[in-house]
Amino acid sequence: MAIFPDGGERYLSTDLFTDRTQSSLKIYNTITKEKGAFKPLRPDEILMHSCGPTVHEVPHIGNFRRFIVSDLIRRYLEYQGFRVKHVMNIIDLDDRSIRGAEQADVDLATYTEKGATVFLEGLRALNLRPDEEYPRASGHFDEMVKLVEKLVQKGFAYEKLRSVYFDISKLADYGCLSNVVHQKGEPGRTVDLDDYEKDSPADFTLLKRSTLSELKKGFYFKTRWGNVRPSWHLECATAAMKYLGETFDIHASGADVIFPHCENVLAIGRAATGNRPANYWLHTELVLVEGAKMSRSLGNAVTLEDLDKRGYRGREVRFFLLGSHYRKPLHFSYGALETAKNTVRKLDGFIQRLIRFTPGNGYPDTDQMIYDVKQEFAGAMDDDFNVSGALAALFGFIRRVGLPLSRGQFSESERNRILETVQRLDSVLGVMNFEEEQLGEAARLLMREREMRRTEGRWEEADRIRDRLAEMGVEISDTPGGMVWRLK
RNA sequence: GGCGGCAUAGCCAAGUGGCUAAGGCAGCGGUCUGCAAAACCGUUAUUCUCCGGUUCAAAUCCGGAUGCCGCCUCCA
The missing domain is CATH 3.40.50.620 (HUPs)
Structure with a gap:
């Protein structure tokens, strides 16, 4: 048994261990029915x-x-x-x-x-x-x-x-x-x-x-x-x-x-x-609407344009269509789409926190967590593309990363490895956004102004500025580490 | 009538014989906060549509019932 200084994660994920002739992928074949x-x-x-x-x-x-x-x-x-x-x-x-x-x-x-x-x-x-x-x-x-x-x-x-x-x-x-x-x-x-x-x-x-x-x-x-x-x-x-x-x-x-x-x-x-x-x-399998196949002739068809008008973006629709196993019918509803939207937003928030992170002294479990999520993710996908299992692995990883991340424990290189891992998993899922959100100059000024009002204890004025920022699409949270923002 | 498939929490959903039935959304409680929000912590199915059987052991296997979906040679 070899012991690797970095937990072995980087070594194990190199091509040395990828034997493509021995893919462990299993696929359900309609011809053989198994x-x-x-x-x-x-x-x-x-x-x-x-x-x-x-x-x-x-x-x-x-x-x-x-x-x-x-x-x-x-x-x-x-x-x-x-x-x-x-x-x-x-x-x-x-x-x-x-x-x-x-x-x-x-x-x-x-x-x-x-x-x-x-x-x-x-x-x-x-x-x-x-x-x-x-x-x-x-x-x-x-x-x-x-x-x-x-x-x-x-x-x-x-x-x-x-x-x-x-x-x-x-x-x-x-x-x-x-x-x-x-x-x-x-x-x-x-x-x-x-x-x-x-x-x-x-x-x-x-x-x-x-x-x-x-x-x-x-x-x-x-x-x-x-x-x-x-x-x-x-x-x-x-x-x-x-x-x-x-x-x-x-x-x-x-x-x-x-x-x-x-x-x-x-x-x-x-x-x-x-x-x-x-x-x-x-x-x-098919997409169903209230128990019936979605089809133009039944009058229950929903297009991307329809959804765009209701404020659902491509990534959110993709997540909805991707989220359950392909051999099970998928029930369409706006509630389900809202769930997808919330989930994608949660993923976006996680990525933004990773990008704008506070560096720390290091978190020893990092490579083990990365190794685990890759194993679980691939294990699920290998089983006839079990996306639900793959997503469970991803969310488990996000949860494990969450606490040390919120405490600012990761070193910069650990953070980078985490980000690379999530990016790699998303090369399969294709639902995440890795671009850093940018704040306009006007919003920056307002935030500074609000900070001043708050130190002066002028809460009503500070709240009014928070409302204005919200109208501009900037969501403000006051954390122990100071004011943080994200785009709505 | 024939063929194929599905039924798991408030909603979505994984699990196809054995460790406490994954995960997401929503909810609730807490930490934090001037208030909020976010984040984090905790919590939410003694039970898997129903009935019977096999087994030391069943959500999982077998039989039956119920409900639902798709296809059945034009067209797509």
């Missing part, structure tokens, strides 16, 4: 695909949840020392976009621009790490056709009345992701057989014959089968395989689209290459 060890395809780089959004309208925060989860996963893998290549395709070629563009009498690109722009702005507001690029379905039609040709050649797809369908009876184990079993003559409840011209109602669309009005407006692509538009499943499968290759590590999506969408992306990949396109299939 948590298992994560084994990356390559030693240093993770390839990850997230089903992107449709952009026929402005996204709501329920849409954003799974992107934040993808971001959390990506950040945690990066925290573990992996490089992550993440691809998220933007679906700007779906039926609703086409219908919307038709009705608005504009071309498709114009129609989808707003949704796409607001979506990308949302990613920034919610502090998601940017990808290299965000491929759009509309720019990848040739690749889609090539993929369909391959499926037709291999006998997995057929043309009927100028549409091309995927024949699921040709693929053994179709349904292995969602467990949807196809029984003869017993289609699901919502199947209206009159709407179908496929060989079997269970087959899914790859390329759909364009309607007359779509043809008139020019919303179609020419192929050897006729004038068509692609299906969402084909778009997703094409983008993932183009940017990540035939086999990648992680496919992330929403629990509401396991079937049919992800099942069909999996089917296309397996049919085309003989292998599963992704090894790990993750699905984030």
